[in-house]
Amino acid sequence: MRTLPRRLGVAIVVAAIVVLLSIKLNSFRDYQIAEIAFEVTAVAGLTVLTGLSGQISLGHAAFMAIGGYTTALLLLHLAWPFYAALLVAAVVTAVAGAVVGAAAARLRGPYLAGATLLLGVALPAIAYAWPATFGGDQGLNVAFTTPAFLGVNFPPTRWLAWVATLVALIVLVLLANLNHSRVGRNWRAVRDDDVAAALDGINVAAARILAFVVSATCAGLAGALLAIVTTLVGPGSFTLTVSISLLTAAVLGGLGSLAGALWGSLVIILVPTYVTDVATSHGLSASVGSNIPIVAYGVLLILVMLVFPQGIQGGLTRLFSLFFSGPDQKPRTWRTAPTPHVTPSADQAPASQHEKEGTL
């Protein structure tokens, strides 16, 4: 249990850094901090689902949408305080995660990918079908004010950055503890070999469903944060692109690693704006300038996956072990992305080295 104070310590240090940064930086950067905070909340949940329990979700934006719309409706119609709406959003998405997880527990690899992909596409369509409740294409506006004790002149984006960071850090600490508990061990056992896990007395279906519940709750919290940070929830906030970018961030950072979730979120949020800045400052034409970030993002994804197969965190761990503990020491296995079946045995080798019936 000595790890708990250590994790709390790390969280407090990060919180202090964020507070300092948010005071030093301008309001646009504060907004980006808030964006990174809700992004990392969702990505951390997804990395637990995919990296630790071995289930893929290509529709995680659907859970963000559930959390976001729940928050927006509660704030809009009932004028609840945000923390109460946040808790309700977490409960509602947990229930949704249980439903989806129960259906998903039977599915494997690409079939689960297909079902969740379509879930991510279909759920935001409900907003179009019932515009009276969900505001249709326009979405719902969310009013969020800074508390009175901070004074009138306190920048709202700074307060948003603080709130979002606080929620993100609480989620990360809880997830880190969960991963190291019996629950996390069960997930990894189920991921690596579900038959062996079942023989060891683990309830495989329950472990899978629980992973979906935890992951969906994180996404729901992220959606609630997105609602207050962007002051708007609409179908456009939860598109297929968002779902895909969540998975991309998780794998890019290093699947199954919470630190990796942070690296992935930083890349997803910061790289496009950075490249856009560079492109516009070089006076490129609009059609080229607006597409350069997209091209750069695509190339970056491909390169990182080919050069650092274990993601950014895996690359960092390797560098770190080179410098400090000698190349022989293996990194702790749960931190690195799972590679259970990358080299298939000869008797059941698939057509290429790609996994025969694994995650995808």
Place this chain on the structure above:
Amino acid sequence: MVEFLQFTLSGIVFGMIYAAIALSLVLIWRGTRLLNFAQGGMAMFTTYVGIEVIYKTHSYWAGFVIALAAGLVLGAVCELTVVRPTTGKPPLNAVIVTIGLLILLEGLAGIFFGGQYRSFPAAFSIIGLRVGGTPIGVSRFDVFVAVAVLIATLALAAAFRYTAAGLRMRAAAFNATIARLSGIRVARVLTVGWALAGLLGALAGVLVSPSTFLYPNSMDAIFVYGFTAAVIGGLDSAVGAVVGGLILGVVLSYAGGYVGGSVGSDLTSLVALGILVAVLMIRPDGLFAGARMRRV
């Protein structure tokens, strides 16, 4: 009754397009055990190539043929350059690489061809055909769409069944190690598989674009439904891909037609989700999944 016939026929036409995308995904899945997320992006890109050729030559068929050829080349190039290096890495990496490829292609299309919506010409009249004065809901071009996909499917099936190259491809997909031991160059076979998938995708792109407009994201929805069709049918089955595409096309056509108004078209994706969940709850590996040992 007439309405029912109209919805069925137009559903079949869209179903054939979903089937083409689904088939291309199945081709790649069987060979490389990889979901190619760039399939829609590749189709979009080759369709742009086609429309540029049509503008230059004023010939639809020149554009049609060159788009298909571009699909072949693009499929092979993608496999050789970015997909093959993912061999031996965690399987999700290959998926992310294809997502990166999709984003890259969409960005490049924006740079080379511009982001605005373009209309794509149809090979034949798009005025609805009539039988004895009653419109049957499909046009000459729709008939061409269905026939073109059907011919491509049958040609592929025949090639797999009756040619030596087809036998090699089936052997490589069945068991790569043994195929390699019997002298088949599995890597080359995989490249050919990707090229054929690129061709099918290009065909789907050229055929669907007259009814959807062409823009860098225009194939996203088609890809999602093609993927859904492949999952419904079972990713290992070519027959399943076609059947899945037709089921999806027809049911979505009924949903859009009978529910009516904007609600109907908004809910198509929910209806598709309903079909997919219903099928997967009964058969978790799709309708045409082969027998497979799986306990727990």
